[in-house]
Amino acid sequence: MTIPRISVALASIVFASCTTDPPACQDPPRLLPAIGSGVVVSGTLLADARAQRIVLSPDRRFLEYTFTRDGVATTARYALAEAPPPPALLFVMVRRPPPLGACSALVGRGPAIDSVEVKRGGAVIGSGRAFFSSARCGHDLTAKAGGELDGPPDGLATALGDSELGWTVGTRLALVSGDEVVVTVVDGAGEPFEVYASHQQTSYDVKLGTLTATGSLAVP
Amino acid sequence: MLFAALTGGIAVVGSLLSGHRASRAREPCRSFQPVQLTGTLIEVRKGELVVPIEPAILDGVPRFICVSPTNLNQQTPWVSAANCDFPELSVNAMLTP
Numbered sequence: 372m373t374i375p376r377i378s379v380a381l382a383s384i385v386f387a388s389c390t391t392d393p394p395a396c397q398d399p400p401r402l403l404p405a406i407g408s409g410v411v412v413s414g415t416l417l418a419d420a421r422a423q424r425i426v427l428s429p430d431r432r433f434l435e436y437t438f439t440r441d442g443v444a445t446t447a448r449y450a451l452a453e454a455p456p457p458p459a460l461l462f463v464m465v466r467r468p469p470p471l472g473a474c475s476a477l478v479g480r481g482p483a484i485d486s487v488e489v490k491r492g493g494a495v496i497g498s499g500r501a502f503f504s505s506a507r508c509g510h511d512l513t514a515k516a517g518g519e520l521d522g523p524p525d526g527l528a529t530a531l532g533d534s535e536l537g538w539t540v541g542t543r544l545a546l547v548s549g550d551e552v553v554v555t556v557v558d559g560a561g562e563p564f565e566v567y568a569s570h571q572q573t574s575y576d577v578k579l580g581t582l583t584a585t586g587s588l589a590v591p
Numbered sequence: 592m593l594f595a596a597l598t599g600g601i602a603v604v605g606s607l608l609s610g611h612r613a614s615r616a617r618e619p620c621r622s623f624q625p626v627q628l629t630g631t632l633i634e635v636r637k638g639e640l641v642v643p644i645e646p647a648i649l650d651g652v653p654r655f656i657c658v659s660p661t662n663l664n665q666q667t668p669w670v671s672a673a674n675c676d677f678p679e680l681s682v683n684a685m686l687t688p
Binding site for chain 1: 620621622623624625626627628629630631632633634635636637638645647649650651652653654655656657658659660663665666667668669670672673674675676677680681682683684685686687688
């Protein structure tokens with residue numbers, strides 16, 4: 372008889388501890404950005420901007436950012452929404468298609484890449500600096516790759532070999548739909564390689580396509 | 592034996608529940624739910640003249656800006672606007688209606 376009594380008593384204590392929980396949090400009120408107009412007190416949204424002002428409409432549907440640069444007043448008008456911004460595609464990545472062979476078997480193998488350029492509306496907007504995007508075969512992740520890979524085509528190339536490579540699109544530039552990624556290859560070995568647009572220096576996010584020689588691929 | 596099993600089991604359940612309660616007690620309810628707005632560039636004017644957007648973007652005007660209250664704990668007239676793609680470029684402004 373004693374054991375059930377003690378058990379009941381202990382169970383009551385546990386039950387009491389449960390029922391003294393603090394009440395659950397209520398949904399907190401939403402804290403929206405203030406509306407109105409005012410001058411920028413600190414920071415800049417673009418280099419060399421002066422006399423910066425912001426106007427946020429009372430319905431929070433539009434924002435106007437006004438600044439002066441080189442003596443010219445410019446106003447950028449934005450449509451506002453609560454949806455998060457699309458992730459920025461800041462890098463172009465190149466690698467061999469799987470399955471990958473042993474590192475030792477890949478050393479020195481083509482394609483020999485000269486450059487990666489980004490075109491918008493037919494004009495080159497970026498031909499960035501190359502870096503290693505994988506440490507698979509002992510390369511230093513994100514370390515600068517061969518200088519021959521940087522900049523516009525110049526006839527100097529580096530074999531992809533056992534590495535996976537990335538290029539910055541440009542200084543504070545992100546890829547957008549319709550951009551063209553042009554990969555210039557020097558040798559004609561016909562080795563396939565995949566081209567991606569990526570958010571980070573070590574990710575392969577949006578596959579643009581597979582090439583076997585110099586070619587261009589569109590950003591979807 | 593049965594007694595030991597029962598008390599042991601209850602003790603374990605009790606400690607788990609009290610631990611859960613303690614962790615909840617350490618997390619105060621939030622006062623506000625800050626809302627971030629995303630701005631998409633729709634027009635650029637130089638003076639009174641409307642100009643194409645893409646060259647302006649290549650010239651540094653942000654394509655997307657992320658707008659949020661500067662103070663996340665109370666309503667203030669301060670707002671923060673940042674280039675969503677390059678958050679190191681941002682401004683703080685005090686707005687008056």
